[in-house]
Amino acid sequence: xxxxxxxxxxxxxxxxxxxxxxxxxxxxxxxxxxxxxxxxxxxxxxxxxxxxxxxxxxxxxxxxxxxxxxxxxxxxxxxxxxxxxxxxxxxxxxxxxxxxxxxxxxxxxxxxxxxxxxxxxxxxxxxxxxxxxxxxxxxxxxxxxxxxxxxxxxxxxxxxxxxxxxxxxxxxxxxxxxxxxxxxxxxxxxxxxxxxxxxxxxxxxxxxxxxxxxxxxxxxxxxxxxxxxxxxxxxxxxxxxxxxxxxxxxxxxxxxxxxxxxxxxxxxxxxxxxxxxxxxxxxxxxxxxxxxxxxxxxxxxxxxxxxxxxxxxxxxxxxxxxxxxxxxxxxxxxxxxxxxxxxxxxxxxxxxxxxxxxxxxxxxxxxxxxxxxxxxxxxxxxxxxxxxxx
Amino acid sequence: xxxxxxxxxxxxxxxxxxxxxxxxxxxxxxxxxxxxxxxxxxxxxxxxxxxxxxxxxxxxxxxxxxxxxxxxxxxxxxxxxxxxxxxxxxxxxxxxxxxxxxxxxxxxxxxxxxxxxxxxxxxxxxxxxxxxxxxxxxxxxxxxxxxxxxxxxxxxxxxxxxxxxxxxxxxxxxxxxxxxxxxxxxxxxxxxxxxxxxxxxxxxxxxxxxxxxxxxxxxxxxxxxxxxxxxxxxxxxxxxxxxxxxxxxxxxxxxxxxxxxxxxxxxxxxxxxxxxxxxxxxxxxxxxxxxxxxxxxxxxxxxxxxxxxxxxxxxxxxxxxxxxxxxxxxxxxxxxxxxxxxxxxxxxxxxxxxxxxxxxxxxx
Numbered sequence: 001x002x003x004x005x006x007x008x009x010x011x012x013x014x015x016x017x018x019x020x021x022x023x024x025x026x027x028x029x030x031x032x033x034x035x036x037x038x039x040x041x042x043x044x045x046x047x048x049x050x051x052x053x054x055x056x057x058x059x060x061x062x063x064x065x066x067x068x069x070x071x072x073x074x075x076x077x078x079x080x081x082x083x084x085x086x087x088x089x090x091x092x093x094x095x096x097x098x099x100x101x102x103x104x105x106x107x108x109x110x111x112x113x114x115x116x117x118x119x120x121x122x123x124x125x126x127x128x129x130x131x132x133x134x135x136x137x138x139x140x141x142x143x144x145x146x147x148x149x150x151x152x153x154x155x156x157x158x159x160x161x162x163x164x165x166x167x168x169x170x171x172x173x174x175x176x177x178x179x180x181x182x183x184x185x186x187x188x189x190x191x192x193x194x195x196x197x198x199x200x201x202x203x204x205x206x207x208x209x210x211x212x213x214x215x216x217x218x219x220x221x222x223x224x225x226x227x228x229x230x231x232x233x234x235x236x237x238x239x240x241x242x243x244x245x246x247x248x249x250x251x252x253x254x255x256x257x258x259x260x261x262x263x264x265x266x267x268x269x270x271x272x273x274x275x276x277x278x279x280x281x282x283x284x285x286x287x288x289x290x291x292x293x294x295x296x297x298x299x300x301x302x303x304x305x306x307x308x309x310x311x312x313x314x315x316x317x318x319x320x321x322x323x324x325x326x327x328x329x330x331x332x333x334x335x336x337x338x339x340x341x342x343x344x345x346x347x348x349x350x351x352x353x354x355x356x357x358x359x360x361x362x363x364x365x366x367x368x369x370x371x372x373x374x375x376x377x378x379x380x381x382x383x384x385x386x387x388x389x390x
Numbered sequence: 391x392x393x394x395x396x397x398x399x400x401x402x403x404x405x406x407x408x409x410x411x412x413x414x415x416x417x418x419x420x421x422x423x424x425x426x427x428x429x430x431x432x433x434x435x436x437x438x439x440x441x442x443x444x445x446x447x448x449x450x451x452x453x454x455x456x457x458x459x460x461x462x463x464x465x466x467x468x469x470x471x472x473x474x475x476x477x478x479x480x481x482x483x484x485x486x487x488x489x490x491x492x493x494x495x496x497x498x499x500x501x502x503x504x505x506x507x508x509x510x511x512x513x514x515x516x517x518x519x520x521x522x523x524x525x526x527x528x529x530x531x532x533x534x535x536x537x538x539x540x541x542x543x544x545x546x547x548x549x550x551x552x553x554x555x556x557x558x559x560x561x562x563x564x565x566x567x568x569x570x571x572x573x574x575x576x577x578x579x580x581x582x583x584x585x586x587x588x589x590x591x592x593x594x595x596x597x598x599x600x601x602x603x604x605x606x607x608x609x610x611x612x613x614x615x616x617x618x619x620x621x622x623x624x625x626x627x628x629x630x631x632x633x634x635x636x637x638x639x640x641x642x643x644x645x646x647x648x649x650x651x652x653x654x655x656x657x658x659x660x661x662x663x664x665x666x667x668x669x670x671x672x673x674x675x676x677x678x679x680x681x682x683x684x685x686x687x688x689x690x691x692x693x694x695x696x697x698x699x700x701x702x703x704x705x706x707x708x709x710x711x712x713x714x715x716x717x718x719x720x721x722x723x724x725x726x727x728x729x730x731x732x733x734x735x736x737x738x739x740x741x742x743x744x745x746x747x748x749x750x751x752x753x754x
Binding site (some may be wrong): 012015016024025043075112139142143144192197200201221349350352354356 | 429502504505506507508509512516519522547562564565568569630631633634637643644647648650713
């Protein structure tokens with residue numbers, strides 16, 4: 001009896017040991033193809049091939065990355081020593097493209113380090129909705145992956161070899177993470193988590209705009225979408241109001257100029273910024289009460305004889321900055337409401353939160369109300385410091 | 391009646407309750423709460439928690455009247471022999487149903503999120519093996535494991551909640567305060583499954599050192615789940631948004647994936663969360679297997695539940711493989727939740743009957 005028991009125990013232990021180690025899902029690290037970036041474009045020959053999409057995968061080459069780091073930066077550079085591999089595949093959808101990718105590559109695609117997804121201009125104008133489900137559905141894709149839209153072909157983005165980091169995707173991701181907080185030219189990054197929220201609510205989105213000129217990559221401005229279709233480009237100087245109207249604190253520099261000040265161009269740098277937005281229902285439309293509080297320094301004056309150590313001067317500049325901010329925001333708001341009719345600034349969501357009953361009734365024709373909405377700006381500007389010289 | 395000489399301390403009762411309650415369903419809880427109650431999901435979760443605390447109180451009072459036996463035995467004293475047997479069978483079916491529902495939810499989530507290529511059957515069998523191994527050692531071992539794991543499970547969940555506050559947008563919760571009360575109440579039956587597990591008190595009381603104090607320590611056991619559930623639903627709603635939560639199959643994973651750990655060295659926080667969630671799932675399923683095997687042994691009039699806990703495995707295995715797709719799993723767990731609510735209602739009725747017919751010991 002005892003021997004039988006012991007035997008059963010051994011069988012049980014063996015069974016557990018054999019089954020617990022779980023080697024079904026084992027993929028050796030060197031067999032992983034880490035996809036860093038994805039570009040989505042219309043196919044090369046854009047005949048009426050309606051459904052086709054060209055997917056560009058940027059895949060990390062860890063060996064090359066290490067090698068370059070070993071050599072030290074600077075040198076190398078040439079044609080062969082790229083640390084990423086770009087593969088473009090034409091397919092009907094992303095899952096099929098992945099199938100083709102697996103047929104072209106000796107490694108298993110891994111999305112764990114996916115940093116960036118870029119939509120090309122052509123595709124963005126046609127509508128991105130069809131191709132985005134893959135990213136929400138697939139459990140391997142992280143919701144922190146950033147999304148951008150590119151002027152021209154998205155595939156070209158990945159051809160640029162940045163000097164400071166190993167891959168374009170990392171470059172853009174870092175840029176969006178760090179410099180977005182310091183520059184008014186860069187739109188806040190939109191990731192899949194946020195994007196899913198917007199698309200499910202049938203709200204419009206705006207994405208950071210990427211441009212390639214020769215071999216520099218610039219990330220200023222924004223692409224504004226109506227539904228899932230790109231309708232307009234906004235320039236770098238317009239981005240700041242998009243951020244503010246979005247309720248996103250923006251930091252960076254604003255330039256003002258006025259004859260009366262006798263100080264030439266003055267650059268005001270925002271150090272502290274808080275913003276609150278509340279929708280208020282008024283008979284046939286909404287009034288959005290936006291309160292912007294800006295605190296900052298004077299960072300540059302292009303005039304020699306000026307004296308900034310002067311309460312009156314400071315007050316003057318404060319007023320000018322205030323005027324400028326109001327004007328910027330009103331301009332963009334009018335553009336969005338009258339020209340493009342796109343609610344990429346989340347006003348719909350605010351209405352949904354503050355007036356849930358109204359939203360339930362009118363969510364399908366929200367645009368009609370959005371067009372009638374108005375902006376009520378309350379801007380408070382404080383200049384605290386003027387730098388280290390008068 | 392006593393199978394082991396070592397008894398459960400009062401605090402172990404709290405731990406065993408809270409770790410039986412907090413488990414697999416945490417993963418899907420925000421969706422269950424939001425599907426019917428919309429933005430009021432967190433309030434619905436809280437209300438359900440209060441209701442469950444109330445039922446727990448009644449269970450504790452019922453168990454205190456019969457400190458030396460389990461429900462299967464003393465129900466005979468209250469409602470007679472045949473109804474008690476039927477009730478016992480209902481209990482057994484209920485434990486098996488809940489057990490297999492959570493087992494299936496667990497294994498499916500593991501398959502989707504962690505082990506894509508591993509066959510589902512293997513996941514289920516291995517998990518059952520580990521569970522039965524713990525069960526064979528009786529309730530005091532389960533209690534010790536709970537004591538060890540529960541702080542980790544609760545700690546991780548709190549960490550997820552705290553780290554998610556950075557992405558939290560309180561405006562998303564505003565519509566909740568303009569809602570109808572009925573919207574919250576309508577979500578209670580499907581939310582019940584998340585709080586099920588408080589019945590373990592009925593089976594633990596015969597082993598408790600000090601049965602007089604189980605009421606307070608029982609309530610202490612359900613407190614963490616109420617707090618964590620409510621906060622978790624609120625935070626998920628605030629940072630993921632109502633519609634995506636309803637659409638998401640594993641909203642808490644979505645929440646955990648969205649966390650950006652300060653410093654950025656841990657890019658995948660969801661894996662960290664899942665590791666400890668597995669511990670929570672383990673303690674929950676162990677308790678259910680224990681309850682199922684003990685109730686089966688008591689129905690059959692046997693003293694030793696241990697052989698029966700091995701006998702329970704095939705039941706759990708077959709039943710958990712019944713649902714054919716993710717939708718059927720959802721429906722299955724929903725019915726399991728309704729069954730749980732019904733069983734809890736029966737317990738309340740039992741208590742009322744026990745009070746009316748003055749059965750059991752009454753403590754002054």
